[in-house]
Amino acid sequence: MEPEPIQELTPEQFAESHSILARPTATGAQILVLREGFDDTAALVNSVCAEYGEYRVASVEPGAELPPDIGPVYDELAIAVIDHPEPGVSVTIAATLAALDEVEDHLPEFYAFADQATGYVNGADTWGRKATGASTSTYTGAGIRVAVLDTGIDLKHPEVSSKVVASASFVPGEAVQDRHGHGTHCAGTIAGEPGITGIPEYGVAPGVDLLVAKVLSNSGSGRQRDIVDGMRWAVSEGANVISMSLGQPVPVGAPHNPLYERMAAYALGKDCLVVAASGNDSARRFGYVAPARAPADSPSAMAVAAVDQTLTVADFSNGGINPGGGELDLAAPGVHVLSIWPLPRRHRSISGTSMACPHVSGVAALSMEATGDSGAALRTRLNSNVRALPAPASDVGNGLVQAP
Amino acid sequence: MSKRTFVVLAEDDPEIFDSLCERIEDHGFEIETTVEAVGMLVGSMEIGQVDEIRHLSGVASVTEEMTAHIPAPDSDGPF
Numbered sequence: 001m002e003p004e005p006i007q008e009l010t011p012e013q014f015a016e017s018h019s020i021l022a023r024p025t026a027t028g029a030q031i032l033v034l035r036e037g038f039d040d041t042a043a044l045v046n047s048v049c050a051e052y053g054e055y056r057v058a059s060v061e062p063g064a065e066l067p068p069d070i071g072p073v074y075d076e077l078a079i080a081v082i083d084h085p086e087p088g089v090s091v092t093i094a095a096t097l098a099a100l101d102e103v104e105d106h107l108p109e110f111y112a113f114a115d116q117a118t119g120y121v122n123g124a125d126t127w128g129r130k131a132t133g134a135s136t137s138t139y140t141g142a143g144i145r146v147a148v149l150d151t152g153i154d155l156k157h158p159e160v161s162s163k164v165v166a167s168a169s170f171v172p173g174e175a176v177q178d179r180h181g182h183g184t185h186c187a188g189t190i191a192g193e194p195g196i197t198g199i200p201e202y203g204v205a206p207g208v209d210l211l212v213a214k215v216l217s218n219s220g221s222g223r224q225r226d227i228v229d230g231m232r233w234a235v236s237e238g239a240n241v242i243s244m245s246l247g248q249p250v251p252v253g254a255p256h257n258p259l260y261e262r263m264a265a266y267a268l269g270k271d272c273l274v275v276a277a278s279g280n281d282s283a284r285r286f287g288y289v290a291p292a293r294a295p296a297d298s299p300s301a302m303a304v305a306a307v308d309q310t311l312t313v314a315d316f317s318n319g320g321i322n323p324g325g326g327e328l329d330l331a332a333p334g335v336h337v338l339s340i341w342p343l344p345r346r347h348r349s350i351s352g353t354s355m356a357c358p359h360v361s362g363v364a365a366l367s368m369e370a371t372g373d374s375g376a377a378l379r380t381r382l383n384s385n386v387r388a389l390p391a392p393a394s395d396v397g398n399g400l401v402q403a404p
Numbered sequence: 405m406s407k408r409t410f411v412v413l414a415e416d417d418p419e420i421f422d423s424l425c426e427r428i429e430d431h432g433f434e435i436e437t438t439v440e441a442v443g444m445l446v447g448s449m450e451i452g453q454v455d456e457i458r459h460l461s462g463v464a465s466v467t468e469e470m471t472a473h474i475p476a477p478d479s480d481g482p483f
Binding site: 150151180182215216220221222223224225227228229232245246247248257258259262263266294295352354 | 411413416436437439441442443444446464465467469470471472473474
């Protein structure tokens with residue numbers, strides 16, 4: 001089937017979309033999350049507020065309003081919002097309280113722009129769903145298990161939490177709960193379904209079962225041993241696809257990393273396909289193209305490049321320039337990709353080959369559901385069912401990934 | 405001298421894995437983690453002594469353990 005043409009934005013629409021992205025989104029307030037069941041939030045917060053003037057917080061009933069110099073405490077949620085009028089004081093108060101056992105977390109408060117997002121993403125589907133053909137596919141990935149190896153996931157996010165069938169953390173001392181956001185975004189691109197009016201469909205394969213392995217810490221890095229542990233766990237949990245939006249830089253001309261190759265081959269031997277982001281180390285505007293990172297450079301893993309909305313390779317996207325596995329397989333949408341973000345922010349549009357990778361993982365699930373192909377046969381099918389792009393294979397592999 | 409963390413990959417032969425673990429420890433390699441399914445050992449040893457284990461029979465490769473990252477720039481806005 002001929003893929004649906006992609007609607008191009010007018011220059012005015014494009015400028016508007018960028019102005020939305022560029023708009024400051026933090027309110028300056030802090031959201032304080034206390035231990036579940038803690039019932040003396042206002043007193044605790046005010047004991048610190050008292051050191052910084054007259055500002056206080058107070059419990060608020062649903063629908064009630066508070067004066068502007070009083071911050072709300074939602075007792076049933078054990079959450080307080082600190083919005084001190086002096087710049088920076090809210091952060092100081094929240095940081096002081098964060099040292100207490102009663103406090104679980106503190107986060108900046110953000111403005112939400114749900115309504116404006118529809119203009120940016122061109123209607124009922126994100127440009128990524130349209131470009132890959134997922135928006136018109138009759139498949140959802142039902143019955144297919146996709147593992148996301150990343151910074152974890154927001155297990156309370158209403159648009160993806162029900163898709164998670166198993167999760168585990170391989171980062172010492174850190175729970176699966178995503179305090180970074182990257183893993184949640186990638187998982188959303190695979191399986192998320194919008195729960196707010198005005199947010200377009202953004203998940204490529206909303207019918208899949210998600211396996212979530214936290215192998216990157218909340219600061220975004222992970223040891224090889226933990227990543228291998230996460231891959232083994234995913235295979236043992238019956239993953240059909242492993243999505244890895246992570247990597248380590250590789251010098252030009254260097255051979256592939258033997259550990260990742262062995263692990264990817266092990267997974268492939270169990271009919272589990274590893275899909276990896278090629279990396280964002282290039283600066284093509286200056287003529288510099290970096291080689292695909294590890295594990296994307298493993299011969300047994302698929303390497304994914306990023307394209308923008310004009311289907312041009314992204315400036316940052318690493319190339320297939322190293323031999324012996326460093327070649328690219330596919331390209332996928334990776335610029336201004338709308339997906340979910342840990343609450344309270346809920347949605348976010350970001351760019352990177354990390355965003356392209358889950359598009360391919362989602363399409364892999366659709367293809368497996370449609371054809372029954374798995375492992376190496378699935379890879380062959382994905383590499384042959386593409387939309388050709390006017391760019392060399394070293395930039396975009398075999399072309400733009402296409403859903404069945 | 406300083407200790408570093410290394411990843412050792414055994415040759416693709418499950419029969420040799422246990423004996424390799426023993427022999428590699430005899431050379432001062434302190435094993436922290438093993439994953440027999442893929443023939444991986446992670447552990448530490450003095451960096452000056454690592455050549456001793458590179459040439460042991462059954463060792464396919466020895467590399468310093470690396471850290472993977474979210475490939476920056478994963479961020480808002482055009483680049």
